[in-house]
Amino acid sequence: MIRTRHYRHGEIVDEEFSPSTISDVLKDPDSRVWVDVESPTDDELETIGSEFNLHPLSIEDAKHQHQRPRVEFFETYFLVVIHGLKLDDNDELIDSELHVFAGKGFLVTLRYAPAFDLAGLEGRWRRQPELTKEGGGFLLYALLDEAVDGYMSVVERYEDLSDDIEDAVFADTPDPNIQEKIFRVKRQVTVFRRLVMPMREILDLVQNQPGFVTDKLLPYYRDVADHVVRTLEFIDNIRDLLTTALEAQLSQVSNRLNVVMKQLTGWAAILLVPTLIAGIYGMNFDNMPELHWRIGYLGALGTMLLSGAVLYTVFKRKGWL
DSSP: OEEEEEEETTEEEEESOOGGGHHHHTTSTTEEEEEEEESOOHHHHHHHHHHHTOOHHHHHHHTOOSOOSEEEEOSSEEEEEEEEEEEOTTOOEEEEEEEEEEETTEEEEEEOSSOOOOHHHHHHHHHOHHHHTTTHHHHHHHHHHHHHHHHHHHHHHHHHHHHHHHHHHTSSSOOTTHHHHHHHHHHHHHHHHHHHTTHHHHHHHHHTOTTTSOTTTHHHHHHHHHHHHHHHHHHHHHHHHHHHHHHHHHHHHHHHHHHHHHHHHHHHHHHHHHHHHHHHHTOOOTTOTTTTOTTHHHHHHHHHHHHHHHHHHHHHHHTOO
16 A cells, blocks of 8 residues: 655645645645555556656666665666664564665655564654755655664674673583574674665765755764764674684684593593403413412402502593593
8 A cells, every 4th residue: 555645844734645646746846745655566666656757667676675775876866775674582683675766855665574664754754844844865864864773773682692692602501502593693693784784885875966965964864874884883893703702612612522532531541451451361371370369350450440540540630530
C-alpha cells in the first residue's frame, strides 16, 4: 500500500491523499511530498514512476533487492540504496533494505522485508518543521540520520559482546564454545562493516549537490558523515579485538595441549621402568639371574614402586604432573 504525506511550509496539510494526484501537488514549489511503500509491487512502482516522472532504469533498479549501498544520480533526482541494521534478541544481525528516490521537493521510500521502522523519522519531521522547508534534502537527511543512529546502537552491542568474549577467553574455566562465538560475532561484524562502509561515499556525493543540500543543511549532513566515520572506527577496533581474542584462545588451546602432552609423557616414563623390570623378570629361562631367590618377587615389586615414586617426585617438581 502506498502511504502519502503532503507538507507545505513545514506543516502537514494532507495525509493519505491519492497517489494519482502527486504530480499535481508537486507543481506547487512550496509543497513537499513523502511517499512510502512497503514491499512495493510492480503496479505500485509504475504508479510512482509515472507521478514523479522517474527514469525507467531507476524503477527497474528498485525492483532488485540485496544491493550494496550506493547512490545513482539522474537529472532531477537521485536513487539511494541504504540498509537499516539492528540486532534481534539473539544478537543476530537484521538487515532492512531501503531504496530511496530523493528530489528537491519529494522523498520516496521503498522498504523491503524486514521493513525498516519509520516511526522515529516522522517524529523528526514534526519536531523540525522549519527544516522541512529546505525540501527533500532535509527529508533525506532525517532518514540517513535515523539509519546511522541504528548503526551506533549495533556497535555498542558488539562492544559488549566483544568484552564478554575477552573475559571468557581469559576465564579460569574455559568455555568449550568460545571459538564458535568468536567466529559468529566476527562474521557478523564483517557483514555489518561491508554494509556501512559505502555510506561514506554516499554522503560525500550527496553533499556535493548544492541544489539539493542547501547551506543550512550542510552541517547536518557533515554530522551524519562524522557518525559513519566513528562507526567504522569502532567496528575496526572490535574486529582487531576479536582477532586478538581468537589468537589468544588458540594459544591457550596450544598451551593446554602442551601441558597434557607433558603429563602423558611423565606418566609414560613412570610406567616404562616397571614395565621394563616386569619384562625382564618374567622371562622364563633356566639360567635366569635370581631365578630361585625367595625375595625375588617382592624385590621386583619394590623396585617397580620405588622407581615409580622417584620418577613421580622428579616430574612433579619440574611441573610435568
